[in-house]
Amino acid sequence: MVTVKRAAAGIAMAFLSYSAAASNTLSDTRSVGMGGVGVASANYLTASFHNPALATQNKRHDSFGMILPVIGAQVYDGNDLHDRVDAFQDLNDQLAGNPDLVDEWTAALKDLDDGRIDGDVNVGMVVAIPNRMVSTNFFISSNVTALVLTDIDEDDIANHEVINSTGQAVAGGTVDIGFTFAKEFIFLDRDLSLGVSPKLQQLMAFNYKQGIDTFDDDDIDIGSDYVDKSAFNADIGAAYALSRNVMLGLSVQNVFSQSLTSNESSGNQVTYEVEAQYTTAFAYNHPRFTVAADVDLNSNKPFKEQAYKTQFARIGIEADAWRVAQLRLGYIHSMTDFSDDLFTAGIGLKPFGKFGLDIAAIYGNEDNYGASAQLVFHF
Template sequence: MVTVKRAAAGIAMVSLSLPAAASTTLSDTRSVGMGGAGVASANYLTASFHNPALATQNKNYDRFGMILPVVGGRVYDGNDLHDRVDAFQDLNDQLAGNPDLQDEWIAALKGLDNERIDGDANIGMVIAIPNRVVSTNFFVSSHVTALVTTDIDENDLNNQEIVNSSAQGIAGGTVDIGFTFAKEFIFLERDLSLGFSPKFQQILTYNYQDTIDTFDNDDFDIGSDYVDKSAFNADLGVAYALSRNVMLGASAKNLFSQSLKTNISNGSQATFEVNTQYTAAIAYNHPRFTVAADVDLNSNKPFKEHTYKTQFARVGLEADAWRMAQLRLGYIHSMTDYADDVLTAGIGLKPFGKFGLDIAALYGKDDSYGASAQLVFHF
């Protein structure tokens, strides 16, 4: 268990080092290209990331498959907070020698009140053995969410000698190591699939707070100050073939809610929460194309002390060219005020049929962007 725990912590620390700082649902690259949709449209390889019931969906009759690895990241800095903090710190350094900068200093500080940068990153892999008895996947999925916020003290506007205004960076992540088991039945003359993913879950959190005049992104590093704990969790899923081409899906991820307090940094602390996420979906699966739509049935609020939360509706399209290449497009609609809508696109290349490369990108207004890539093998 100690070895597994150290490995999980290592995976999470790699995630924190990715170029991203919560989530529009980064999981597998195929779904990222399709706007994050996957609860009714995933295949047996990607089912563990979306809906364990879909591990039965093996249209190519493969005997074995792998995703090794999938890597992705996303960041949002809508108001150029990073650059504006740097600009304020430059002004603060110059203020003592040039009092004429006082008005500019006050305006710069006011402009930093209640701002944020957010983002997420993921690493994962799957080894899948589909079969008619019980389809089985082994998967590892690491996801980290980070948030940087600012809080301006009104007293600083009247006294520039001591800065009490602060910036806080917090991160929370999970590493899931588990198995997916799925079985297909006949119900009302249609295929009904049920899936279950028990998993070992490592939860990690990190907190860094400092006054805004000395806050340094380089110090927002998980290092040795992170807090972690182990837990058991599970995902459930169901998929029903309404017709030959229409699939309905529903999933419940992280059935057992978890929480973990961060380390204390300059008197501040935060609580990272892992709550159950419910999603419903529908997909039209044609041999040449797939159209899918997912909707989150509840919001996700990763940090207890912050109002930041996300909830999304997603639509995606995949066009297939003789199983050798795929073009994917998607749209993510934010159902809260804490995220903007995002466009996605991706391609899949399988020149030899058994080996593939998927890449995808997402883009939204106000410096919201991300990317994902994965290698796929199936035999």
């Protein structure tokens, strides 16, 4: 019997194991704790995940830094779709021997229409070498998005037989390996930083579709069925210090559009698309706290054939206690109907100055939750 609750996150995790690398949607753990902000508030270590221009934002004593690794995952299961699929499949197995269950069977099938579970998994690392000439980071980052979808046909409801109603699992992801280069200039008596992250990008896509009565994640074989291709891409960004404490940011991730058609399953394919993502941001940086806000200027629609898309406005705050501990809180507002608003929280611990551990959590309604963790080294 299907275990759909784990399917979306499980597919994403399996996808990462075959793609062999690393994080973007959840980005770094500090950002997750602050609601996903970073385009104007990232530090020199995390700039490659948000805005390459911020690689210049190092302290005078910073000569080398590293995040190894950052790991994050998020799962959304609105209205307990996994339980409802299990319940329907049980009823479907019993229906042939007990026609009295037909009304209950019909209600259970109707209840599955347009169901969705989605999951994201991210892993990453970065090595940073700040300097006055050109600040440079080497980074590996990947993001995998997986969806489990149900589509119920009205004829099946009327005929009390599963013919056209389906369950479908799709996944798409990227693995980026690249360098960030950033330089600071004086513009209108203020500091202007410009940055670029050229990167080798590996795209992957996977599709599995079956009748809703037989849909089973045990039959999913990502290792032999997924398709992939390599491409060149880049991120660019700018950061302008409006004052000593106020930073404005603008980033464009994945400047060059890419797409990849998945494997065929039950006569069906999906197209995974990577489009440019534009984000603008504001941050107020005080020695003891940071307040930041990011807004996506366009939506992200990972699968061409699916209506699913995301776009967010984010706000976050970080309070610093003598550079030894940090408390972070954030709020993520969904600008589409395909995601709920989310609350985030996180802590950072740097008891010895050079080494730190960050952890963060995400929570929303209807089984929407996530977590992230990373190890940070400063020298």
